[in-house]
Amino acid sequence: MDILLQTHDLTKRYGDFTALGGVSLTLRQGDIYGLVGRNGAGKTTFFKCVMGLAKPTSGEVRIGGGHHGLNAARRQIGFMISPSFFPYLGPRQSLEYLCHVKGVRAKGEVDRLLELVGLAGVKKPFKAFSLGMKQRLGIAGSLLGRPPIVVLDEPINGLDPQGIADMREVILRENSDNGTTFIISSHILSELDLVATRFGFIEQGDLMQEVTHADLHELTKKSLVIEVDDGQKAAAALKACLGDPDLILDGNRVILESHLDCPDVIASTLVHAGLGLYRLAPQETTLEEYFIRLIGGRQDG
Amino acid sequence: MANYLFGEAYRIIRKKSMYLYFGAFAFLYLLLVFMRAGTGNADTQILQDAEVLSSFFPAVVGGYLFAAIYTDDLNAKNLGTLIGFGMGKAKIVIAKLVLVLAFGALFFGLIPLFLWAANTLFGGSIPSSAWQVLYAWAAKSFLETLAFSAVSAIVVYGLQRATFGMVTYLLLALGIISQLMSALLNWDMISSVLPGLSQHLMSGISFRVMVGIVSESMPLEPLVEYLVYVAAAAALSVLAFRKKELEF
Numbered sequence: 001m002d003i004l005l006q007t008h009d010l011t012k013r014y015g016d017f018t019a020l021g022g023v024s025l026t027l028r029q030g031d032i033y034g035l036v037g038r039n040g041a042g043k044t045t046f047f048k049c050v051m052g053l054a055k056p057t058s059g060e061v062r063i064g065g066g067h068h069g070l071n072a073a074r075r076q077i078g079f080m081i082s083p084s085f086f087p088y089l090g091p092r093q094s095l096e097y098l099c100h101v102k103g104v105r106a107k108g109e110v111d112r113l114l115e116l117v118g119l120a121g122v123k124k125p126f127k128a129f130s131l132g133m134k135q136r137l138g139i140a141g142s143l144l145g146r147p148p149i150v151v152l153d154e155p156i157n158g159l160d161p162q163g164i165a166d167m168r169e170v171i172l173r174e175n176s177d178n179g180t181t182f183i184i185s186s187h188i189l190s191e192l193d194l195v196a197t198r199f200g201f202i203e204q205g206d207l208m209q210e211v212t213h214a215d216l217h218e219l220t221k222k223s224l225v226i227e228v229d230d231g232q233k234a235a236a237a238l239k240a241c242l243g244d245p246d247l248i249l250d251g252n253r254v255i256l257e258s259h260l261d262c263p264d265v266i267a268s269t270l271v272h273a274g275l276g277l278y279r280l281a282p283q284e285t286t287l288e289e290y291f292i293r294l295i296g297g298r299q300d301g
Numbered sequence: 302m303a304n305y306l307f308g309e310a311y312r313i314i315r316k317k318s319m320y321l322y323f324g325a326f327a328f329l330y331l332l333l334v335f336m337r338a339g340t341g342n343a344d345t346q347i348l349q350d351a352e353v354l355s356s357f358f359p360a361v362v363g364g365y366l367f368a369a370i371y372t373d374d375l376n377a378k379n380l381g382t383l384i385g386f387g388m389g390k391a392k393i394v395i396a397k398l399v400l401v402l403a404f405g406a407l408f409f410g411l412i413p414l415f416l417w418a419a420n421t422l423f424g425g426s427i428p429s430s431a432w433q434v435l436y437a438w439a440a441k442s443f444l445e446t447l448a449f450s451a452v453s454a455i456v457v458y459g460l461q462r463a464t465f466g467m468v469t470y471l472l473l474a475l476g477i478i479s480q481l482m483s484a485l486l487n488w489d490m491i492s493s494v495l496p497g498l499s500q501h502l503m504s505g506i507s508f509r510v511m512v513g514i515v516s517e518s519m520p521l522e523p524l525v526e527y528l529v530y531v532a533a534a535a536a537l538s539v540l541a542f543r544k545k546e547l548e549f
Contacts, residue, residue, distance in 0.1 A: 048547075051381075051384070051385040052384055052385065052387070053381050053384055053385060053546075053547045054546050054547070055546065070387075071387040071388070071389060072387055073387070074385065074386060074387035075386060075387045077385070079385050081381065081385075082378065084377055084378035084379060084381060084382055085377060085379075086312055086373060086377045086379065087376070087377065088315070088316055088317065088318065089312060089315060093311075093312070093315055096311065097308050097311055097312045098308070098382075099308075100304055100305075100307045100308030100311050101304055101305050101308035101382075101383070101386065102304070102386060103304040141382075
């Protein structure tokens with residue numbers, strides 16, 4: 001797949017504070033890249049450096065093939081870092097203003113976008129918008145002119161459940177119908193999990209891990225948690241019965257990552273081995289839990 | 302840049318408050334002309350009006366234009382949109398000056414026509430020779446508006462605070478900074494070393510241009526000084542803008 005955006009060792013420092021510590025990230029055509037991080041982790045700083053709103057201390061940003069100047073290349077990106085429009089303009093006027101500025105001539109583009117984000121027919125000015133409506137207009141602005149790359153910083157902030165579902169639909173549709181590549185940050189990880197094809201975990205300015213959606217689900221797959229009076233003996237009994245099960249021993253706690261479909265066999269094996277079985281329960285690591293565990297390791301370190 | 306200029310023109314002419322603001326001033330002037338209709342010599346009164354009004358046109362007319370062109374961008378965080386779209390900071394600074402030039406020329410070009418129309422409506426008439434004086438006052442206000450906008454833009458881009466930018470503009474347009482500078486430049490310690498510096502302040506330059514228009518012999522010197530003022534202010538704006546990171 002073609003690389004649309006690439007950063008190499010992107011660093012941003014404010015005095016002694018390192019907001020970005022050498023982030024190298026690659027965005028490929030067709031990706032929906034979920035940038036996951038806590039508030040202040042460096043997500044917005046990363047976007048600002050990519051969009052030229054902040055000057056990196058060091059490192060490199062490449063957009064597209066890298067044949068044009070960076071400023072010219074930025075025209076391939078639609079973005080919403082925070083929905084910013086003139087307070088006295090309505091949604092149609094706001095998008096028409098952007099059409100003029102960006103030189104978008106496509107007829108019906110404003111109507112298409114207003115329809116897409118559910119703001120068709122809204123006449124009131126931006127200053128009278130709810131937070132959700134502002135977000136919707138911001139997303140419409142970022143999609144104006146069908147840019148190949150769209151950057152969305154916390155796009156579902158302030159949206160109601162229906163709005164969140166609508167925006168998810170918009171992102172997935174633009175990605176599949178127009179081949180638009182997205183890079184989206186959010187701290188609502190369950191929502192990001194529903195759209196992203198790749199994830200990057202950022203903490204304290206460092207990109208800690210990049211994984212595909214499939215890999216992430218491998219990492220957060222289901223397991224069976226077993227609590228017994230003798231962990232060693234339980235592990236041995238399970239190995240004897242199940243062959244070579246995928247298990248982790250943690251004191252008297254056994255985490256079994258295979259044979260999830262036969263808890264009855266497992267329970268019976270442990271009881272027949274004379275073990276005291278206190279707990280046998282399925283468990284799934286959510287994206288949130290995975291993320292907290294990941295950054296927890298960083299914090300502990 | 303043309304796309305951006307069209308976009309800006311599109312949004313400014315859709316600013317409803319602009320019509321209310323200038324409509325209110327137009328109404329007040331019409332009321333004034335109506336109240337004094339038939340009480341004096343309309344020929345001289347319109348010239349007196351132009352002289353009086355031109356002393357606060359840079360603040361009243363120019364101030365609104367400055368807010369619409371410069372500080373609205375800060376309030377709407379629009380600079381981020383422009384730079385994120387790949388527009389260079391120098392281009393933005395120059396485009397803004399072009400906008401002040403265009404809107405200033407339009408407004409200050411219309412003001413003499415409005416003064417004439419308002420007076421004609423209530424029975425007055427002005428001799429053709431008065432047009433030159435009316436347009437000379439309008440040109441003075443226009444030149445001051447453009448220059449004060451260029452200087453205040455340094456604050457707008459350097460601090461990125463709409464209020465500071467607006468206050469700077471008003472201090473310049475109301476002549477407060479000019480008076481302070483004039484007092485400073487006329488101070489013995491300075492005037493003995495560099496005499497006559499105060500006439501090179503913007504108020505002095507624009508006055509000399511106005512006199513040039515009326516006398517039909519425009520000296521080159523004030524025009525060159527004026528261009529240096531605006532060009533230097535624009536260059537400083539670009540430097541300040543490049544130095545200051547955008548805030549969200």
